Amino acid sequence: MNDIRLAWRNIWRNKRRTLLTAASIFLAIFLALIVRSLQTGWFDHLISISIQSYTGHIQIHKKGYWDDRDINNSMPFNDSLTAVIKATNNVDKTVPRLEYFALSSYGKQTKAVMISGTNPVREDALTHLSRKVIKGRYLDSSGNGILVSQGLASFLDLTPGDTVVFLGQGYHGISAAGKFPVAGIIHIPSPQLDNQMIYMNLTTAQYFFNAQDRITSLSITLVNPDEINATVASLRSKIGGEKYEIMRWDEMMGEVMQALKAKIGGGKIIIAILYMIVGFGIFGTVVMMTTERTKEFGVMVSVGMQKTRLAFILVLEMIFIGLTGILSGVVTALPIMVYFHLYPIHLWGGMAQAFISFGIEPLMPLAIKPGFIISNIISVLIIVLLTCIYPIRKAFTLRIVESLHK
Amino acid sequence: MTNDLIYNDLRLMTNINGMNIIEIRNLTKVYDAKTIPVYALNGVDLAFREGEFTCIVGPSGSGKTTMLNLVGGLDSPTGGEIVIDNTDITGLKSRMLIDFRLRNIGFVFQSFNLIPVLTAKENVEFIMQLQGVNKEQRDKRTLELLDSVGLSDKINVRPNKLSGGQQQRVAVARALASKPKFILADEPTANLDSKSAENLLEIMEILNREENITFIFSTHDPRVVAKARRVITLEDGKIVGDISKN
Ligand SMILES: Nc1ncnc2c1ncn2[C@@H]1O[C@H](COP(=O)(O)OP(=O)(O)OP(=O)(O)O)[C@@H](O)[C@H]1O
Numbered sequence: 001m002n003d004i005r006l007a008w009r010n011i012w013r014n015k016r017r018t019l020l021t022a023a024s025i026f027l028a029i030f031l032a033l034i035v036r037s038l039q040t041g042w043f044d045h046l047i048s049i050s051i052q053s054y055t056g057h058i059q060i061h062k063k064g065y066w067d068d069r070d071i072n073n074s075m076p077f078n079d080s081l082t083a084v085i086k087a088t089n090n091v092d093k094t095v096p097r098l099e100y101f102a103l104s105s106y107g108k109q110t111k112a113v114m115i116s117g118t119n120p121v122r123e124d125a126l127t128h129l130s131r132k133v134i135k136g137r138y139l140d141s142s143g144n145g146i147l148v149s150q151g152l153a154s155f156l157d158l159t160p161g162d163t164v165v166f167l168g169q170g171y172h173g174i175s176a177a178g179k180f181p182v183a184g185i186i187h188i189p190s191p192q193l194d195n196q197m198i199y200m201n202l203t204t205a206q207y208f209f210n211a212q213d214r215i216t217s218l219s220i221t222l223v224n225p226d227e228i229n230a231t232v233a234s235l236r237s238k239i240g241g242e243k244y245e246i247m248r249w250d251e252m253m254g255e256v257m258q259a260l261k262a263k264i265g266g267g268k269i270i271i272a273i274l275y276m277i278v279g280f281g282i283f284g285t286v287v288m289m290t291t292e293r294t295k296e297f298g299v300m301v302s303v304g305m306q307k308t309r310l311a312f313i314l315v316l317e318m319i320f321i322g323l324t325g326i327l328s329g330v331v332t333a334l335p336i337m338v339y340f341h342l343y344p345i346h347l348w349g350g351m352a353q354a355f356i357s358f359g360i361e362p363l364m365p366l367a368i369k370p371g372f373i374i375s376n377i378i379s380v381l382i383i384v385l386l387t388c389i390y391p392i393r394k395a396f397t398l399r400i401v402e403s404l405h406k
Numbered sequence: 407m408t409n410d411l412i413y414n415d416l417r418l419m420t421n422i423n424g425m426n427i428i429e430i431r432n433l434t435k436v437y438d439a440k441t442i443p444v445y446a447l448n449g450v451d452l453a454f455r456e457g458e459f460t461c462i463v464g465p466s467g468s469g470k471t472t473m474l475n476l477v478g479g480l481d482s483p484t485g486g487e488i489v490i491d492n493t494d495i496t497g498l499k500s501r502m503l504i505d506f507r508l509r510n511i512g513f514v515f516q517s518f519n520l521i522p523v524l525t526a527k528e529n530v531e532f533i534m535q536l537q538g539v540n541k542e543q544r545d546k547r548t549l550e551l552l553d554s555v556g557l558s559d560k561i562n563v564r565p566n567k568l569s570g571g572q573q574q575r576v577a578v579a580r581a582l583a584s585k586p587k588f589i590l591a592d593e594p595t596a597n598l599d600s601k602s603a604e605n606l607l608e609i610m611e612i613l614n615r616e617e618n619i620t621f622i623f624s625t626h627d628p629r630v631v632a633k634a635r636r637v638i639t640l641e642d643g644k645i646v647g648d649i650s651k652n
């Protein structure tokens with residue numbers, strides 16, 4: 001108790017020294033939190049984009065579909081399955097899709113396309129497809145009008161009102177053929193998709209592919225994405241894991257996830273470098289203030305203070321200074337994180353263009369997660385405790401007569 | 407050589423008379439033993455009794471500081487014994503020695519050496535805190551001590567706001583705080599103007615006379631020497647004079 005008071009008094013009786021050290025600790029935690037917040041925010045942003053623009057949090061397919069995306073791997077879709085899924089806890093929206101390749105033809109041009117048969121209303125609720133329409137209009141709930149992606153439309157020289165022919169293979173190898181009026185042209189940020197996507201009503205697609213009441217995938221979004229594992233488990237028990245594959249978004253985005261994880265790994269190296277620089281900064285101030293006080297230590301030991309007690313007080317002082325720095329760093333960083341979490345930074349210029357070309361909204365939101373906040377606090381505390389080694393060593397190797405001459 | 411023998415005899419006599427609180431036997435301190443050895447102390451035998459008011463003099467480099475540091479257990483000798491209260495402190499381990507200093511020895515340093523972040527009161531109190539004296543007693547004694555050195559009005563002032571003379575008086579109060587067996591002071595007046603020096607000496611004298619506090623101090627100042635009741639002269643690490651007045 002006495003020592004705590006002594007340590008506390010020591011640090012506040014020498015404000016300059018204390019503030020200098022606390023400032024370097026403040027800087028460490030502040031920068032680390034902002035950088036981590038940016039990285040995590042960026043990661044979450046990418047994930048939510050891909051979830052929102054396509055996969056949903058969970059997808060249900062017929063077992064084997066994901067590895068062999070053939071129309072013959074489609075599954076029957078009916079009201080009773082819908083009812084079971086809708087009744088599952090945590091399930092928010094669902095979008096059934098039937099997707100397969102076909103050949104498109106208009107005038108003299110032909111091109112392979114990906115036909116996505118979907119429910120226009122539910123699709124729009126999940127992916128905001130209607131916002132991508134740049135010419136003509138969005139899909140009607142019935143009728144066989146289609147949406148053509150912009151790259152494809154310009155290749156085939158299509159405008160709304162034109163009629164395009166599709167040829168292909170339907171369910172069980174039956175040949176499929178049909179004529180469809182173009183309702184609208186859409187722009188898809190990803191160039192690859194923009195050159196090949198066709199959207200039509202689910203029933204239209206089922207009729208075209210001769211796959212009545214069948215779908216290839218059912219996308220599901222969740223109320224609380226953090227409880228995805230529990231939801232997957234309960235879906236599995238309800239509809240059966242042998243017939244269906246129930247996949248999480250991160251399983252579906254395997255490669256993308258790997259790439260992102262590598263990026264985050266790189267980010268951790270940046271943090272490590274930051275910690276090293278700041279660690280040396282803190283160490284420098286600690287060395288300085290220990291050297292400055294050598295005589296004081298000499299006096300204390302000569303009049304009868306044990307070196308162990310001196311070392312203990314010095315550690316307490318460092319912990320107090322450390323906590324002061326950490327607390328002020330967190331308190332300063334948090335509002336900034338909250339603000340840019342709610343109002344993400346809009347990127348501009350070439351950076352924004354690069355984002356858009358990958359189909360990503362040019363936003364940079366900051367994330368706030370207790371996990372990285374706590375782990376950074378612990379890291380900085382460890383750095384602070386490591387720097388204590390110096391004053392501890394100094395206390396134990398103190399040579400009184402020499403120190404008194406300082 | 408003959409001189410040495412005579413002093414030895416004298417010291418043996420005082421030993422027989424008892425009441426010695428410090429006995430120094432064949433004390434030697436060699437610096438830089440490996441290159442060019444400097445004999446800062448060269449076989450010193452000496453005894454101090456309770457209630458002494460003793461001054462150590464000698465030219466610069468004669469070994470005054472070295473001796474006081476050794477007696478105070480701040481440094482360890484190359485050879486010899488320092489027996490304080492039946493304990494040979496040269497054989498004590500670091501922890502024991504620190505504890506021994508805390509309980510038995512008071513220090514006054516030439517450059518005051520108060521703890522800069524602590525007020526006058528806290529500096530005095532500090533030693534009693536180390537000794538584990540309770541707050542009530544600490545407060546009482548601190549105020550008494552600061553009063554006895556004439557600083558009742560500077561209780562809550564930090565060292566950098568005190569004059570040299572005032573700081574040294576706080577240092578004397580601090581040295582007394584632990585109720586030590588004796589106080590060692592290496593040139594306590596060297597950094598003081600003559601008036602402050604005189605004032606400090608007066609306070610030390612009163613404490614010595616009225617409370618029987620033992621003072622052993624070194625100095626170059628003839629006026630300080632004049633106040634001492636015993637004057638020990640060092641030269642080249644040896645005692646060349648030891649005169650007691652009454
Ligand atoms: N740390 C040291 N290393 C080497 N030699 C030392 C050291 N301290 C003291 N000496 C030498 O020991 C001898 C005695 O020094 P000491 O400081 O005891 O003298 P002093 O009588 O106190 O002198 P002064 O009156 O100048 O204070 C001197 O020759 C000095 O140079």
Ligand SMILES: [Mg+2]
Nearest residue numbers: 470471472592
């Ligand atoms: Mg000296």
